Amino acid sequence: MQRCLTLTLARHSRLLLKNKFASLHCRPSAAMSSLLINQPKYSWLKELGLFEDNPGVYNGSWGGSGEVITSYCPANNEPIARVTQATLAEYEETVQKTREAWKVWADIPAPKRGEIVRQIGDALRKKINVLGSLVSLEMGKIYVEGVGEVQEYVDVCDYAVGLSRMIGGPILPSERPGHALLEQWNPVGLVGIITAFNFPVAVYGWNNAIALTCGNVCLWKGAPTTPLTSVAVTKIVAEVLEKNNLPGAICSMTCGGADIGTAMARDERVDLLSFTGSTHVGKIVAMMVQERFGRKLLELGGNNAIIVFEDADLNLVVPSAVFASVGTAGQRCTTTRRLMLHESIHDTVVERISKAYKQIRIGDPWDPSTLYGPLHTQQAVEQYLAAVEQAKKQGGTVVCGGKVMDRPGNYVEPTIITGLAHNAPIVHTETFVPILYVLKFKAEEEAFAWNNEVKQGLSSSIFTKDMGRVFRWLGPKGSDCGIVNVNIPTSGAEIGGAFGGEKHTGGGRESGSDSWKQYMRRSTCTINYSKDLPLAQGIKFE
Numbered sequence: 195m196q197r198c199l200t201l202t203l204a205r206h207s208r209l210l211l212k213n214k215f216a217s218l219h220c221r222p223s224a225a226m227s228s229l230l231i232n233q234p235k236y237s238w239l240k241e242l243g244l245f246e247d248n249p250g251v252y253n254g255s256w257g258g259s260g261e262v263i264t265s266y267c268p269a270n271n272e273p274i275a276r277v278t279q280a281t282l283a284e285y286e287e288t289v290q291k292t293r294e295a296w297k298v299w300a301d302i303p304a305p306k307r308g309e310i311v312r313q314i315g316d317a318l319r320k321k322i323n324v325l326g327s328l329v330s331l332e333m334g335k336i337y338v339e340g341v342g343e344v345q346e347y348v349d350v351c352d353y354a355v356g357l358s359r360m361i362g363g364p365i366l367p368s369e370r371p372g373h374a375l376l377e378q379w380n381p382v383g384l385v386g387i388i389t390a391f392n393f394p395v396a397v398y399g400w401n402n403a404i405a406l407t408c409g410n411v412c413l414w415k416g417a418p419t420t421p422l423t424s425v426a427v428t429k430i431v432a433e434v435l436e437k438n439n440l441p442g443a444i445c446s447m448t449c450g451g452a453d454i455g456t457a458m459a460r461d462e463r464v465d466l467l468s469f470t471g472s473t474h475v476g477k478i479v480a481m482m483v484q485e486r487f488g489r490k491l492l493e494l495g496g497n498n499a500i501i502v503f504e505d506a507d508l509n510l511v512v513p514s515a516v517f518a519s520v521g522t523a524g525q526r527c528t529t530t531r532r533l534m535l536h537e538s539i540h541d542t543v544v545e546r547i548s549k550a551y552k553q554i555r556i557g558d559p560w561d562p563s564t565l566y567g568p569l570h571t572q573q574a575v576e577q578y579l580a581a582v583e584q585a586k587k588q589g590g591t592v593v594c595g596g597k598v599m600d601r602p603g604n605y606v607e608p609t610i611i612t613g614l615a616h617n618a619p620i621v622h623t624e625t626f627v628p629i630l631y632v633l634k635f636k637a638e639e640e641a642f643a644w645n646n647e648v649k650q651g652l653s654s655s656i657f658t659k660d661m662g663r664v665f666r667w668l669g670p671k672g673s674d675c676g677i678v679n680v681n682i683p684t685s686g687a688e689i690g691g692a693f694g695g696e697k698h699t700g701g702g703r704e705s706g707s708d709s710w711k712q713y714m715r716r717s718t719c720t721i722n723y724s725k726d727l728p729l730a731q732g733i734k735f736e
Contacts, residue, residue, distance in 0.1 A: 242328060244425065247276045248275060248278070248425050251278075251449065253288040253292065258278035261278075262276050262277070265332055265420070266419075268568040268569065268571065269559055269567060277421040279418075288448055289463055292443045293383070293411070295443035296384060299409065307358055307406060307407055308359065310435070311351050311355055312351060312352070312355045314434050317431075322341055322344045322345060328423055329341075329344070329395055331559070332423055333391060335522045338562070346399060347398070347402075350689050351399070354406070357710060361379060362379055363379050371724060376718075379717075382466045382713060383410060383466075384410065384413060385466045387405075388467070389470050390470045393470075395423060397493070400704040400705045402414070402431070404709065406444070407710070408713040411443070412444070412445050413448065415447070415449070415455060415458060419570065425449070460482055465489060466489040466490070466713060467483050469493070472494065472626075473699070477698075491703075492701060493695075493699070493702050494698060495699060496527045496528055496624065497623075497650045498531055498652055499645045499684070500684060501654075502657045503536050503657065503663065504536045504539055505658055505659045506658055508543065511657050513550075514683040515543075515630070517686070518684045518685045519630040523608075523628050524626065524627050525569065527653075528685035529626075535634055536635060537636055544593065570604065574626065575604050578629065584619070585614060585618075585620045588620050589614055590618070590631070595629075614633065618631075645673055646674045650695065650697055651674050652695030652699040653684040654675040655684050656679075656680055658680070658681075687705075691705070692706055
């Protein structure tokens with residue numbers, strides 16, 4: 195999430211984000227070793243239309259004359275290929291073309307727009323395995339998660355097709371005779387989409403499919419560390435638009451860093467800005483968009499908890515906690531970071547989860563047998579080490595993991611830490627790495643309170659057989675999160691429900707349910723079809 199209120203703050207945000215992505219430029223030069231794309235093992239990359247050097251701007255035609263960046267594989271830190279980012283002038287050109295494309299797209303009936311979205315889903319289906327492989331190679335998540343991420347985009351496309359025949363507002367009873375009262379929903383216009391490295395396909399898909407169905411055009415800036423995925427996805431979408439004789443700029447893309455992100459946040463022509471990223475940068479984004487009274491959709495951090503009560507089925511608890519804490523190497527916004535155990539089962543659960551951690555198959559993310567891959571960048575490895583040290587200083591005991599692995603790439607051991615206070619500073623810090631803090635509680639009230647005391651409010655779950663407790667958990671004094679689960683992990687949300695969180699998570703909602711409303715503007719319309727002019731509330735003005 196990226197942006198600001200004043201010129202000074204804007205400069206600050208640029209410096210902040212440049213530092214954040216410094217790992218892009220602190221790796222061995224691609225010129226010093228051959229690119230992976232040229233090796234026979236990775237020849238499948240060319241099936242996605244990728245080359246050694248790739249243009250990073252699409253607005254109906256491909257281009258890019260900005261900084262050339264190299265994408266690296268987190269599993270071995272070897273260079274994959276290069277992408278030329280957008281300049282601010284190219285961003286300006288892209289915005290203009292995207293807004294022109296909206297004039298065409300907005301005139302197409304919603305069910306016809308849904309048909310185009312259906313074709314996008316079908317095109318993604320045909321490339322699901324190879325695109326999933328790219329996600330695995332460039333982001334570092336295991337292959338099945340990479341494919342699953344593309345499947346999520348496909349599923350949202352299917353969902354959006356049905357939505358295209360259902361969106362709209364109600365006809366309301368008017369208190370005045372001879373009058374009709376109704377709600378009219380229209381697209382906001384241009385939706386800017388800034389996505390993070392950890393879900394380089396799915397989050398764009400959530401926004402893109404729903405926004406298109408609602409009649410909007412999209413301008414995408416993916417993460418600077420996953421530019422090849424952005425290019426590959428855009429090529430698939432662009433081909434569908436071109437086959438239907440539609441302007442390619444309906445789905446534009448600009449690869450870039452903080453300068454492009456800042457421009458999007460400050461640009462009044464971006465009618466809605468959807469931003470996924472850290473809480474810290476998201477706050478900067480929110481301030482910049484609010485300064486121009488723009489619309490924003492924020493999907494920020496999560497410090498998610500699983501609470502396990504004494505009556506829980508531990509055969510559900512153990513695999514749920516393991517999956518939610520080490521899946522994607524702890525780099526999901528819904529990753530379980532706090533595991534709260536009732537004192538009567540604490541030691542048993544810690545022992546069982548520690549045993550499961552030691553059996554996790556760690557390896558190359560594209561190996562089908564691997565369950566746990568590398569962190570995305572070397573910077574994340576450094577954050578992992580710093581968090582482990584802070585936890586020790588604050589009274590924690592490392593019972594499993596805690597070290598960097600002796601192998602190429604950004605591999606760290608999945609880690610369990612016990613003995614910390616529920617309000618220890620490190621426990622209240624969202625560290626985007628595979629560290630699970632295990633806390634011991636005595637009563638339901640304190641466990642619920644501990645769940646809610648962190649600043650973020652994304653995902654949460656309890657394990658219990660007590661139905662009264664379940665409904666207390668779902669009620670006003672229960673979890674304050676946007677995702678409130680029972681007897682399942684904190685991660686792995688379905689696309690049919692609205693996805694998002696409260697408090698410092700940003701309040702935005704994407705994907706299913708009525709999330710489509712965030713991509714549209716609502717007008718209340720009163721139509722007088724009589725020959726009289728009665729006023730509301732019975733007012734007489736004669």
